[in-house]
Amino acid sequence: MRVRLFNDFHSGHYAETLLKIGDGRMTVDTEGMITLTEDFCNVxxxxxxxxxxxxxxxxxxxxxxxxxxxxxxxxxxxxxxxxxxxxxxxxxxxxxxxxxxxxxxxxxxxxxxxxxxxxxxxxxxxxxxxxxxxxxxxxxxxxxxxxxxxxxxxxxxxxxxxxxxxxxxxxxxxxxxxxxxxxxxxxxxxx
Incomplete structure (x- = not known):
């Protein structure tokens, strides 16, 4: 909604990454874990x-x-x-x-x-x-x-x-x- 209403590019990137995680489209390591970057979240x-x-x-x-x-x-x-x-x-x-x-x-x-x-x-x-x-x-x-x-x-x-x-x-x-x-x-x- 923020992407559509406010043209918020950062929220769009965040929403897109969440969808990738939910759909299982993120790259995983040998243990099946994904790596979250600093531009996505604070670890x-x-x-x-x-x-x-x-x-x-x-x-x-x-x-x-x-x-x-x-x-x-x-x-x-x-x-x-x-x-x-x-x-x-x-x-x-x-x-x-x-x-x-x-x-x-x-x-x-x-x-x-x-x-x-x-x-x-x-x-x-x-x-x-x-x-x-x-x-x-x-x-x-x-x-x-x-x-x-x-x-x-x-x-x-x-x-x-x-x-x-x-x-x-x-x-x-x-x-x-x-x-x-x-x-x-x-x-x-x-x-």
């Missing part, structure tokens, strides 16, 4: 270094909505997302609040023969983690449509209050930018 050696590069001067910019909306780290696995989120939360001042998904059943006939602890430890693709840790002031991104077009997949929000039974956030992007919303713990696994 880092660890998750901590990635957080430091993407969220440079986090302490100074944590309250700048525009600055936050220009940055995101996406990862394919929940374990990686959890590590990166914990690195970022460690950098933000304030108390961490932990939310847990619902792990009980009303009808015991619908229960499984697996222990709840085992089920809660699973990190499955497309399924939110059992634990969600947040702090007031941090940005979050919705991963599911809750109330389209206001609250849809990819909407950025800033957490403004963490209650026992409710999360309050301000919408940072989209048609409802600036609106405050309440999210109940039953929906907490959608953040």
């Amino acid at each position: 880092v050696g660890s998750e901590s270094e990635l957080v430091a590069k993407v969220y440079t001067y986090l302490h100074n910019n944590i309250h700048d909505d525009q600055w936050l909306c220009e940055r995101a780290i996406l990862a394919p696995k929940n374990e990686t997302v959890t590590k990166i989120n914990e690195n970022i939360l460690d950098e933000v001042m304030g108390e961490t609040t932990e939310y847990l998904s619902v792990d009980t059943v009303i009808d015991s006939e619908n229960s499984t023969s697996y222990p709840v602890e085992f089920l809660n430890s699973l990190e499955l693709s497309g399924v939110p983690s059992h634990k969600l840790k947040l702090k007031v002031g941090v940005p979050v991104m919705l991963m599911r449509n809750l109330d389209a077009p206001r609250l849809c997949n990819g909407t950025r929000l800033r957490v403004t209050h963490l209650g026992r039974n409710i999360i309050t956030a301000t919408i940072l992007t989209g048609a409802a930018k600036g609106e405050s919303v309440l999210i109940t713990p039953e929906l907490e696994n959608y953040i």
